[in-house]
Amino acid sequence: xxxxxxxxxxxxxxxxxxxxxxxxxxxxxxxxxxxxxxxxxxxxxxxxxxxxxxxxxxxxxxxxxxxxxxxxxxxxxxxxxxxxxxxxxxxxxxxxxxxxxxxxxxxxxxxxxx
Amino acid sequence: xxxxxxxxxxxxxxxxxxxxxxxxxxxxxxxxxxxxxxxxxxxxxxxxxxxxxxxxxxxxxxxxxxxxxxxxxxxxxxxxxxxxxxxxxxxxxxxxxxxxxxxxxxxxxxxxxx
Numbered sequence: 001x002x003x004x005x006x007x008x009x010x011x012x013x014x015x016x017x018x019x020x021x022x023x024x025x026x027x028x029x030x031x032x033x034x035x036x037x038x039x040x041x042x043x044x045x046x047x048x049x050x051x052x053x054x055x056x057x058x059x060x061x062x063x064x065x066x067x068x069x070x071x072x073x074x075x076x077x078x079x080x081x082x083x084x085x086x087x088x089x090x091x092x093x094x095x096x097x098x099x100x101x102x103x104x105x106x107x108x109x110x111x112x113x114x
Numbered sequence: 115x116x117x118x119x120x121x122x123x124x125x126x127x128x129x130x131x132x133x134x135x136x137x138x139x140x141x142x143x144x145x146x147x148x149x150x151x152x153x154x155x156x157x158x159x160x161x162x163x164x165x166x167x168x169x170x171x172x173x174x175x176x177x178x179x180x181x182x183x184x185x186x187x188x189x190x191x192x193x194x195x196x197x198x199x200x201x202x203x204x205x206x207x208x209x210x211x212x213x214x215x216x217x218x219x220x221x222x223x224x225x226x227x228x
Binding site: 033035040041042043044045048056058088090092101102103104105106107108 | 118145146148150156157158159160163202204206215216217218219220221
C-alpha cells in the first residue's frame, strides 16, 4: 500500500523566486491538504483540495496557490519567495468519500530560502 | 481564533514509566481529535484518533477525551527510549464537510531516559 509521497525532499531557493512542490496521495485517497511547519512549531494549514478544487484555505497570502489533478495528486506553488517561507512543507491525504477525516502525512519537503 | 494548547516540555520520564501528555482546545464544536508523533527532522506519524468522550486504547497508548472540559490527553505506558519524540495534538473543528483542516498545537517534546 503506497503511502503519501512528496518531491523534492529538499530545495534551496533565493528570495523572489518561485517554487513548485508535488504530492501524491496515499493509494485510494481523494483529498489533499498542505501544511507549513516552521521550526519548533506545529503544522499550519495552508489549503485543502478535493475534486480538483480548493475547498478550504488557511491564513496564507495569495502567493501560495495550488492545484489538484484528476489522479488526485497535487502541487503547491509559492511565488515571490520570502525568507520567512523557509519551512517544512507537508502534504497530507485523506478519504472524503469514506466520511473519515484521518489525515496521513508525507515525508515533507524542506524549503530553504536564502 | 481557534487554538490548541500543549505544554512544550520537555517532559522527561524514566524508561518503563507512564508518560502523560495533555492538550486543550478552544473550539467547543470540534469533532475529532488526533495525536501524531514526530521524530526530529521527520514528518508527523498518526498514533491515535478519538471522536467520543472517554478512553481509547491501542497497545501501549491510551487517548482520553473530555469534550465538556475541552481536554484531550495521551498516555504512553511502559515508555521506551524509542518513544522520545515530539507529540502533536491536532483538532478538526468539523466545518467544511467531513474533512476539516487540522489545527495543531506546538507539540510536547518527550524524552525517555534509559
